[in-house]
Amino acid sequence: MNSILGFRSSLLRCARMMSDEINMLLLPYQLNYSLWQVMFVIREKNGCTSIEMAEYLNVSKPSIAKRVHALSQLHILTHVETEDKRQKKLILSETGLALFQQCAQDIDHFEQSLIAQFNPQDIQHAVHIFHSIVSALEAQHSGDQHAD
Template identity: 30%
Template sequence: MTIEQDFFNQYRLMYRPFIKQLNIQLEPYQLYSSQWAVLRFLNDKGPHSFVEIANFMTIEKPSVTKLVHKLIELGYVETTTGKDKREKLVHLSPYGEELVQKIQLQLKSFFEQALAGVPKQDIDIATQVLARICMNINQ
């Protein structure tokens, strides 16, 4: 096995169990990792259109529509009309803002446990490497 194959194999072996455990952490809030990604995006970047969310998540707009409608149903997000009346902006509801803070606190220990024994410098390097790979794939 080449070093490249080994790297992506290790990534795959880490990714699935991570998402499974993340979904377990999110289950009390009736959320899955993809819905959590939308909430985090809106929390970090503010209101965005369905298209912008789709671009950020690299998924199709109909998938975002389904995700957002579920988040609206749960009371976590709301929509408003954008500059163009055809455009809808999605933003966190006041309840959603509180919930994101609560979940982030809960997930802090989960992330710390997952990264236990990994030096901060290695985490920084891995973060940069994954960002670069993402850029290479999306060119």
């Protein structure tokens, strides 16, 4: 078997299986991994616009709009004014923040149970490799945009 194909298929299968498990964890909260990602970015950035979310998650703006709408219906998001009145900054509401903290705890527990069997140095090495791959993909993506 070609090792590059083995790596790619293993990585994609692992990512799919992890997102499926996280979806199951989030189901009781009326959330899924896509909605969780939006909550995560908002929390990570201490509030942000839909455009910033789309760029961070590398997804389309209409996809973010659908997610924001769903989260707004669950009273998880709050809009705040910005200097530029054309843009809406989103933050987690009190309900959203409490939900985020509970879900983060559940997801962290799941993640810890998965990696507990591995040597911490191996985990750090894997994280370093993933960061390097993301950096290479971002550089490739940036280069593709400048070529247009």
